[in-house]
Amino acid sequence: MAEHYTLRVNGASHDVRDAWLGESLLYVLRERLGLYGTKGACEQGECGSCTVFLDGAAVCSCLVLAASAEGCDVTTIEHIGSDDEPSDVQRAFVEQGGVQCGFCTPGLVMAVHALLDANPSPTRPEIREAISGNLCRCTGYGRIFEAVDAAIRERGA
Amino acid sequence: MSTATGTRRDVLGTSALRPDGWQKVAGSFDFSSDLFADGMLWGATLRSPHPYARIRSIDTSAALAVPGVAAVVTADDVPGKPTYGLIHQDQPVFARDVVRYMGEPVAAVAADHPETCRRALAAITVEYEVLQPVVDAATALDAPAIHPDGNVLRHQRIVHGDPDATGDVVVEGDYEIGMQDQAFLGLEAALALPDAGSVTLHIATQWLHEDRTQIAACLGLPEDRVRLVLGGVGGAFGAREDISLQVHTCLLALVTGRPVKMQYGREESFFGHVHRHPARIWMRHHATRDGRIVKVEARFVMDGGAYASTSPAVLINAVTHAQGPYRCDNAVVEGWAARTNNPPCGAMRGFGVVQACFAHESQIDRLAAACGIDPVEIRLRNAMRTGDLMITGQVMDSVAPVERCIRETAALPMPQDADDDPLSRPGGSGLTADRRHVVRGVGWGVSIKNLMYSEGFDDHASARCTLQAGRVSLKFATAEVGQGFVTLARQIAATLLGSDDVVLEPMDTDIGSAGSTSASRQTWMSGGAVDGACRMVRERLFERVASAHGLDPLRLAIDGTDVVDTMGDLRVPVAEASAGEAISHTFEHHHRPTEELDEKGQGRCHVAFAFVAHRAVVDVDPELGIVKVVQIATAQDIGRALNPLSVIGQIEGGIAQGLGLAVMEEIIVEDGKVRNPSFTDYLLPTALDAPEVLATLIEEPEPMAPLGAKGVGEPPCVSSTPAIVAAIRDATGRALSRVPVRPQDICL
Numbered sequence: 001m002a003e004h005y006t007l008r009v010n011g012a013s014h015d016v017r018d019a020w021l022g023e024s025l026l027y028v029l030r031e032r033l034g035l036y037g038t039k040g041a042c043e044q045g046e047c048g049s050c051t052v053f054l055d056g057a058a059v060c061s062c063l064v065l066a067a068s069a070e071g072c073d074v075t076t077i078e079h080i081g082s083d084d085e086p087s088d089v090q091r092a093f094v095e096q097g098g099v100q101c102g103f104c105t106p107g108l109v110m111a112v113h114a115l116l117d118a119n120p121s122p123t124r125p126e127i128r129e130a131i132s133g134n135l136c137r138c139t140g141y142g143r144i145f146e147a148v149d150a151a152i153r154e155r156g157a
Numbered sequence: 158m159s160t161a162t163g164t165r166r167d168v169l170g171t172s173a174l175r176p177d178g179w180q181k182v183a184g185s186f187d188f189s190s191d192l193f194a195d196g197m198l199w200g201a202t203l204r205s206p207h208p209y210a211r212i213r214s215i216d217t218s219a220a221l222a223v224p225g226v227a228a229v230v231t232a233d234d235v236p237g238k239p240t241y242g243l244i245h246q247d248q249p250v251f252a253r254d255v256v257r258y259m260g261e262p263v264a265a266v267a268a269d270h271p272e273t274c275r276r277a278l279a280a281i282t283v284e285y286e287v288l289q290p291v292v293d294a295a296t297a298l299d300a301p302a303i304h305p306d307g308n309v310l311r312h313q314r315i316v317h318g319d320p321d322a323t324g325d326v327v328v329e330g331d332y333e334i335g336m337q338d339q340a341f342l343g344l345e346a347a348l349a350l351p352d353a354g355s356v357t358l359h360i361a362t363q364w365l366h367e368d369r370t371q372i373a374a375c376l377g378l379p380e381d382r383v384r385l386v387l388g389g390v391g392g393a394f395g396a397r398e399d400i401s402l403q404v405h406t407c408l409l410a411l412v413t414g415r416p417v418k419m420q421y422g423r424e425e426s427f428f429g430h431v432h433r434h435p436a437r438i439w440m441r442h443h444a445t446r447d448g449r450i451v452k453v454e455a456r457f458v459m460d461g462g463a464y465a466s467t468s469p470a471v472l473i474n475a476v477t478h479a480q481g482p483y484r485c486d487n488a489v490v491e492g493w494a495a496r497t498n499n500p501p502c503g504a505m506r507g508f509g510v511v512q513a514c515f516a517h518e519s520q521i522d523r524l525a526a527a528c529g530i531d532p533v534e535i536r537l538r539n540a541m542r543t544g545d546l547m548i549t550g551q552v553m554d555s556v557a558p559v560e561r562c563i564r565e566t567a568a569l570p571m572p573q574d575a576d577d578d579p580l581s582r583p584g585g586s587g588l589t590a591d592r593r594h595v596v597r598g599v600g601w602g603v604s605i606k607n608l609m610y611s612e613g614f615d616d617h618a619s620a621r622c623t624l625q626a627g628r629v630s631l632k633f634a635t636a637e638v639g640q641g642f643v644t645l646a647r648q649i650a651a652t653l654l655g656s657d658d659v660v661l662e663p664m665d666t667d668i669g670s671a672g673s674t675s676a677s678r679q680t681w682m683s684g685g686a687v688d689g690a691c692r693m694v695r696e697r698l699f700e701r702v703a704s705a706h707g708l709d710p711l712r713l714a715i716d717g718t719d720v721v722d723t724m725g726d727l728r729v730p731v732a733e734a735s736a737g738e739a740i741s742h743t744f745e746h747h748h749r750p751t752e753e754l755d756e757k758g759q760g761r762c763h764v765a766f767a768f769v770a771h772r773a774v775v776d777v778d779p780e781l782g783i784v785k786v787v788q789i790a791t792a793q794d795i796g797r798a799l800n801p802l803s804v805i806g807q808i809e810g811g812i813a814q815g816l817g818l819a820v821m822e823e824i825i826v827e828d829g830k831v832r833n834p835s836f837t838d839y840l841l842p843t844a845l846d847a848p849e850v851l852a853t854l855i856e857e858p859e860p861m862a863p864l865g866a867k868g869v870g871e872p873p874c875v876s877s878t879p880a881i882v883a884a885i886r887d888a889t890g891r892a893l894s895r896v897p898v899r900p901q902d903i904c905l
Contacts, residue, residue, distance in 0.1 A: 047342065047836055077183065082183050
């Protein structure tokens with residue numbers, strides 16, 4: 001188990017020591033680096049709760065071996081905004097009622113940022129497709145669509 | 158961040174924002190799976206691979222020898238009561254001599270790393286003598302008992318009016334409901350902290366106090382040595398009402414003397430909590446030629462799985478809602494909940510009524526066809542009203558705007574024609590459906606759902622309100638699972654006490670029980686408790702102001718954030734009036750008593766009811782058997798919209814779960830073995846599956862409810878399912894008597 005590698009997360013370097021090489025990026029972010037904002041709910045890349053950016057691309061961190069992310073830039077929800085200074089997408093999720101239990105929310109926020117950064121004016125079907133890899137069990141997605149629309153409006157304004 | 162901005166105040170009736178929303182979007186909200194403690198061990202559970210087997214031996218020695226393993230526990234290590242359960246304590250903490258379902262816990266380990274746990278579990282040797290499982294609920298009733306308590310978890314008959322009454326028109330059918338999973342996103346997780354023979358458990362649950370009672374009994378500890386704190390809950394939907402990893406986590410912590418964290422993965426979660434009961438229902442309706450229901454006959458067989466959980470209560474809900482939201486003078490209904498070697502079933506949003514509703518709504522459509530009456534018209538003709546007698550002999554004394562629910566749903570606009578975007582067609586991103594093949598259908602579902610617990614159970618709720626210098630502090634043990642009680646509680650205090658500074662104390666067992674976050678009950682029950690506590694504090698505040706100014710306290714009122722004299726000029730800010738000694742009161746809210754049913758199923762067993770109508774529009778590709786739910790229109794009887802944004806969220810979320818049961822969600826169990834315990838194989842509605850939802854909130858305040866509001870959580874998922882299936886029938890002409898409707902049910 002005595003392995004050593006370095007992860008660059010949210011602009012900072014982290015030494016990961018004495019880690020089992022089988023650990024997923026999700027596990028290392030949470031349990032070794034204390035970045036609990038990224039959630040795990042399926043371990044299979046089905047639910048999107050663990051979405052992070054790897055060199056700018058949205059990926060399921062449960063499907064990435066942490067050690068294989070050495071040399072990549074990892075961005076997590078902690079880098080997107082904070083309780084006091086939320087991003088436009090985060091603000092829209094709260095204000096439009098897109099949050100209930102909130103477990104899927106960090107992953108959805110990441111997915112919506114990825115969508116709007118790539119396509120500032122997506123159509124409704126494009127929005128649905130873009131977030132269809134993120135499961136939400138509470139909201140039925142209606143208020144999440146409203147949140148995405150609100151964020152688009154704000155960016156366009 | 159404050160949610161009170163400018164002149165807008167977060168009073169009742171506004172769409173106040175969630176106080177925990179900012180943390181949740183930022184990822185800084187602590188779910189129970191996010192908790193850790195210094196020196197913490199990880200716990201993990203060994204589960205039976207067999208649905209039914211005798212345990213010949215368990216050898217844990219190799220597991221204990223794995224480096225990093227701190228403890229291995231089995232049934233022999235349970236210091237107190239060896240079993241638990243919400244109604245009957247028939248479920249072992251660990252199986253001792255026999256396992257009765259696939260996934261039943263046999264042992265647990267604590268170790269330094271989840272991977273060490275996995276290796277330790279693999280090193281435990283259990284010798285099983287595999288037995289033939291009992292997997293059919295109907296035959297289980299007469300099969301040799303698989304548990305000392307027998308295979309009949311509950312039987313209930315309802316005989317009402319004239320059992321021999323007949324009608325000119327008779328329709329009957331057999332219906333089947335599959336096993337649905339609650340599939341909350343936040344997996345089971347807990348952190349147990351031992352302290353000199355006591356334990357504190359941080360846990361995602363629906364009912365802290367009930368958990369504590371069961372945990373303490375199994376640990377052999379007095380309740381005051383078991384403290385529960387609500388960890389952040391990532392959804393519940395009924396699946397957290399039963400014990401899962403609570404006792405195991407505490408036991409490992411007490412045995413090792415170290416903090417222990419347990420969390421399930423998704424596969425284990427499918428084995429670790431109860432599911433919605435699969436049911437087979439036969440129903441026969443007698444009616445006049447003009448479609449008026451004369452009598453309902455029904456037989457329910459519900460598969461409770463290996464242990465009782467809440468099966469007895471689920472069965473009672475099913476049989477007592479067999480008439481649906483329709484007048485019915487005569488009834489002969491009988492139901493059984495059976496014990497089998499299938500996964501245990503218990504609470505899920507809708508709690509027995511989902512199953513009954515699929516049958517009665519399918520029947521109403523058959524009746525409409527047999528009478529040559531429109532499906533909407535036949536529902537209006539039979540719509541229940543306040544004052545009607547139910548088949549249990551209980552008088553419907555809730556506000557019962559069934560007719561209005563139907564009419565207002567019908568008044569909502571139909572969707573536009575199918576749009577050209579292939580993503581919007583059946584099959585979605587699979588791009589499989591050709592537009593020329595797509596057929597549209599429309600269907601209806603209307604339902605009645607009881608609120609709160611039933612059959613004489615006093616599920617009361619406590620809350621404490623403290624006011625000092627304008628700051629209100631609220632304390633309750635109400636499990637916030639995502640529904641938004643934390644928002645509502647602040648709104649109640651802001652309204653009654655004129656304060657925008659409302660803080661919530663931690664939710665734990667340091668105050669009286671709030672009852673369970675289930676049965677659509679917390680707005681009514683915990684809302685009633687917070688309301689009562691705030692009113693008592695307000696009374697004291699008025700007395701204080703009145704005595705300072707020589708006034709009659711009855712002249713005082715709250716206006717905005719001030720105490721005002723309604724008959725004079727006095728106006729004192731609440732912050733100023735409440736300076737000095739804190740005013741604090743605890744209030745316990747009880748609903749009116751209910752009764753048990755007698756042997757003929759008669760008795761006032763439910764507290765109150767809510768109603769809803771759903772109209773579904775679907776597009777179907779009949780050749781491929783795939784369905785896109787285009788639109789759900791709904792009008793829901795909610796009493797009063799205390800927070801319209803939250804209500805809409807409950808409606809849309811419940812409809813999505815109803816949609817899931819209608820067309821995709823089912824735990825496949827073959828010979829007692831679960832075949833699809835993953836999100837790859839158990840399909841959940843995604844953003845591409847979400848229909849447009851048009852909702853009308855019907856606000857006729859309920860006089861019995863402390864805030865005039867009915868619970869809104871369950872009704873959306875009760876009749877959305879039959880509405881969608883009726884729409885698929887309309888599009889395809891298929892009979893479709895089971896849910897979920899599978900592609901082969903449509904195209905083969």
